[in-house]
Amino acid sequence: MIYRFLAELGAYWKFLLQVFRRPERFAEYRKAFWRDVDSLGVKTLPLVIIISLFMGAVVTIQTALNLEDPLIPRYYIAIAVRESILLEFAPTIVSLILAGIVGSNISGSIGNMRITEQIDALEVMGINPAGYLVLPKILANVFFSPVLLIFSMTGGLVGGYLAGWWLGLLSPGEFLQGLRLEFQPFYIAYSIFKMTVFAFFIASVSSFFGYRVKGGPLEVGQASTQAVISTILAIILFNYILTDLILQ
Amino acid sequence: MISVRNLHKSFGDQQVLKGIDVDLMPGKCNLIIGLSGSGKTVLLKSILGLIQPDEGTILYDGRNLKTLESHEARKVRQEMGMVFQGGALFTSQTIEENVRLPLDFFSTMSASEKRDRVHFCLERVRIQNAAHKSPAELSGGMQKRVAIARAIVLNPRYLFCDEPNSGLDPETSMVIDALIQDITHEYGMTTVINTHDMNSVLEIGEHVMLLKGGEKTWEGTNDEILHADQPDVVDYVFRSNLMKKVRGALSRG
Numbered sequence: 001m002i003y004r005f006l007a008e009l010g011a012y013w014k015f016l017l018q019v020f021r022r023p024e025r026f027a028e029y030r031k032a033f034w035r036d037v038d039s040l041g042v043k044t045l046p047l048v049i050i051i052s053l054f055m056g057a058v059v060t061i062q063t064a065l066n067l068e069d070p071l072i073p074r075y076y077i078a079i080a081v082r083e084s085i086l087l088e089f090a091p092t093i094v095s096l097i098l099a100g101i102v103g104s105n106i107s108g109s110i111g112n113m114r115i116t117e118q119i120d121a122l123e124v125m126g127i128n129p130a131g132y133l134v135l136p137k138i139l140a141n142v143f144f145s146p147v148l149l150i151f152s153m154t155g156g157l158v159g160g161y162l163a164g165w166w167l168g169l170l171s172p173g174e175f176l177q178g179l180r181l182e183f184q185p186f187y188i189a190y191s192i193f194k195m196t197v198f199a200f201f202i203a204s205v206s207s208f209f210g211y212r213v214k215g216g217p218l219e220v221g222q223a224s225t226q227a228v229i230s231t232i233l234a235i236i237l238f239n240y241i242l243t244d245l246i247l248q
Numbered sequence: 249m250i251s252v253r254n255l256h257k258s259f260g261d262q263q264v265l266k267g268i269d270v271d272l273m274p275g276k277c278n279l280i281i282g283l284s285g286s287g288k289t290v291l292l293k294s295i296l297g298l299i300q301p302d303e304g305t306i307l308y309d310g311r312n313l314k315t316l317e318s319h320e321a322r323k324v325r326q327e328m329g330m331v332f333q334g335g336a337l338f339t340s341q342t343i344e345e346n347v348r349l350p351l352d353f354f355s356t357m358s359a360s361e362k363r364d365r366v367h368f369c370l371e372r373v374r375i376q377n378a379a380h381k382s383p384a385e386l387s388g389g390m391q392k393r394v395a396i397a398r399a400i401v402l403n404p405r406y407l408f409c410d411e412p413n414s415g416l417d418p419e420t421s422m423v424i425d426a427l428i429q430d431i432t433h434e435y436g437m438t439t440v441i442n443t444h445d446m447n448s449v450l451e452i453g454e455h456v457m458l459l460k461g462g463e464k465t466w467e468g469t470n471d472e473i474l475h476a477d478q479p480d481v482v483d484y485v486f487r488s489n490l491m492k493k494v495r496g497a498l499s500r501g
Contacts (some may be wrong), residue, residue, distance in 0.1 A: 025353050117336040120298055123349050124326035124408075 005219070005224020015208050018130040019138070028118035032136035036226035039139065040102050041144030042201075045151060048094055048102070052085075052152040055093065056159030060082050064169040074170040078160070083187075087247075091191045092239050094152045095198035099231040103206035106137055110210030132135035134207040138200060145199035148190045153191070194242050201234045249274050250295060250406060250438055255304035257290055264290045265301070266462040274405075275436040277429055280401065282446055283460035289410065290443045291459065293339045296330060296408055308406065326354050329399030331409040331428075335391035337383040337398075343370070344379040347398045354402060369397040373427060389420035393427070400431060407432065407439040413448055421445065425452050436490065449473060458484060474498055 021030045063080045110133055113119050122129040157179065165168045170178075209227035213219050250272040257265040264287045272278040272295075280288050293299040295306055295354040297313055305312055313321050339347050344366055351362045370376045373393040383391055392412055399407055407430060429452040432439040443449070449456055453470035458481060465480040467475075473485055475498070486495045 028352055113338075116331045116334055116339075118338055121330065121332060121336040121338075124296055124325070124328055124330040125353065126322050127353055200500060 011212070012205070012208050014203065015130060015211065018128065019134045019204070019207075021102070021131050023131055023135070024127055029132065029136055031134065033140055036136045036140035037144050040105070041148065044098060044101060045148065048098075048148050048152050049155045051097060051157035052090065052094065052155030053162075055089050056085055056156035056196065057112065057163035059089065059156070060160035060163045061167065062072050062167060068090055069139055073174075075174040075178035075181065077164065077170050078124075079158040079181055082157065082179050082183070083159040085160070086153055086187045086191055090149055090152040090156055091195040091198065092235065094148065095195060095202065095235050098148075098199075098231055099202050099235060100228050102141065102201050103228050103231045104184075104224040106203060106206040107185040107224045108146035110134070110207055110222060111213035112217075113225045114211060114213045115220060130207075130211060134204070134211070137207060141199040142196055145195045149192055149195045153188075184187075190246055192246040194239065197238055198235050201238070202231050205231045205234055208212075249309060250440070251305075252291075252295065252384070253296060253305045253307075253492075255291070255306070256302045257287075257294060258302055264462050265294070266458075268312040268464055269305070270457055270464060272438050272440050272468065274438045275433060276454040277432050277439045277441055278439065278455045278457070279449055279453045280346050280442045280459060281417075281449055281453075281484070283444070287440045288348055288444075288459055292408060292410055292440065295440065295479040296328065297325070307364075313402050325403055327405040328405035329393045329407045329409070331392065331412050333382070333401050333410045333412075333414055335388075335395040337391055337394055339383050342380055343375075343383055343386070343394050346383065346394060347401050350398065350402045365401060369401050370394075372400070372431070373397045381427065389417075390415065391423065392420075392424050396424075396427060396431070400435070402468040403435065405437060407437045407440040409443075410440070411443055411445075412441065413443065413445045418447065421447065422451065424427075428452065446485065449485075460484075 060077060063077045063084075067074075067080070075085070106136055110119075119129045122132060143181070156159050161172065161175050164175050165172050206224075206227040209223045209230065210220075213223045249352055252268055252270045252272070255265050255268040256263070266422070268287075268291060276358075280291060282288050290299060294301045297322055308324055310325070311320075311324055313324060316324065318345060337343075338349070340348070344363075347369055348362055349364045351357060351365060355362065357365065367376060367379070373396050375390055375393045375397065378386060378390060378394070383394070386394065407428070412424050416424065421474075425448050426438060426440065431437065441452075450470050450473075453458070453473065456466075456470060456473055457464050458466040460480050465478065466478050468476060473481060474494070486492050
């Protein structure tokens with residue numbers, strides 16, 4: 001079991017070395033980068049906003065239910081919502097969701113290219129398939145993740161604001177007061193860093209599983225499932241490690 | 249010319265290639281034939297460099313990919329074109345983009361020169377009207393033609409085809425065979441075709457080698473194969489009733 005895990009880890013590192021080899025032609029990689037920014041980033045933006053809006057609303061409702069003591073000011077609800085959204089929900093939960101959506105997309109498309117010999121075709125042409133197919137995806141995911149994060153944070157806070165106001169849990173003034181109180185901008189930098197690390201794992205781990213598929217469509221499906229599970233585990237593990245290292 | 253010397257390849261305990269020696273001739277269609285599991289695909293992929301052999305050498309006009317500097321090896325790679333069994337066209341790109349990809353990576357042509365070259369290659373395989381379609385919109389035969397156009401776009405010295413007729417009707421197969429042969433003669437390429445289509449063997453097999461159990465058991469031309477009395481050839485070529493009748497007719501003169 002441990003031997004197998006270490007062997008997989010070694011294979012993943014070897015794969016990354018292949019991915020980060022010098023591109024044959026930068027212009028082609030740049031084209032692929034912008035294509036991937038669109039397909040992996042821009043197209044997931046509406047979903048991230050919708051999820052974040054509802055996530056913010058639910059966190060507000062649950063916090064309000066747990067802070068019913070009349071001695072606790074209502075703006076404390078907004079503080080709790082802010083901290084939850086900025087520190088954990090926006091970077092981690094959104095990354096877990098993206099691991100499912102983007103991760104399965106990446107491993108499925110690369111796996112399909114493998115079984116239909118498109119990857120072999122690139123290799124025969126003298127193009128490094130791992131670099132050409134994976135590097136732009138990793139860079140697109142990493143560079144677009146702060147954008148997704150900012151939209152997710154904003155969506156979560158707007159959702160919380162609307163839920164608080166709509167359900168009469170706290171007034172808009174109290175919500176805004178809570179948002180501003182003892183706000184630490186460092187939390188945003190911390191979240192961006194965390195999300196960037198997760199974005200790297202989403203793209204690289206999913207690509208790794210797709211790239212080494214052997215067999216047919218059934219194996220591509222299995223690789224996608226494995227990719228999503230492994231990415232989620234990596235995110236959870238590194239979430240713990242980064243939180244411990246940075247916030248402690 | 250591609251020279252293969254003492255090529256061995258095993259997967260686990262299974263020995264797939266057992267010391268293959270062959271010279272693949274320039275300007276000719278070199279056909280590798282044999283039953284499924286005889287090692288044809290492993291031999292082709294080894295020659296292409298997609299599989300690393302355990303032992304033996306492969307020389308491309310005297311050049312060994314293993315001993316060349318990486319930039320020189322890349323240059324040799326750019327002299328190779330490959331037509332995969334399923335076409336292996338990039339489904340996210342149009343036909344024009346598929347054919348243009350090697351040019352985008354490895355040529356210094358201007359955009360208009362690239363467009364002209366792509367259109368010339370598509371015209372050469374008689375599929376110029378499909379330039380803006382996606383691979384999914386094309387039939388199997390048309391996809392094979394696009395794959396040929398992509399393989400020749402950089403003017404390769406070596407053309408490799410893995411079962412170019414699989415999944416095609418007899419008429420389209422003949423068209424594809426004729427196209428490969430014409431291109432081979434026109435550009436003087438060393439063409440290596442992996443097939444078990446007897447019609448291709450008889451039509452374009454200027455140099456044929458038979459593999460059995462990972463060993464080369466016979467080598468000759470399409471004319472010689474019909475008159476060969478080597479047991480492996482007889483067993484392979486005259487297996488079907490049709491071919492048995494052909495052999496009977498040949499022996500009757």
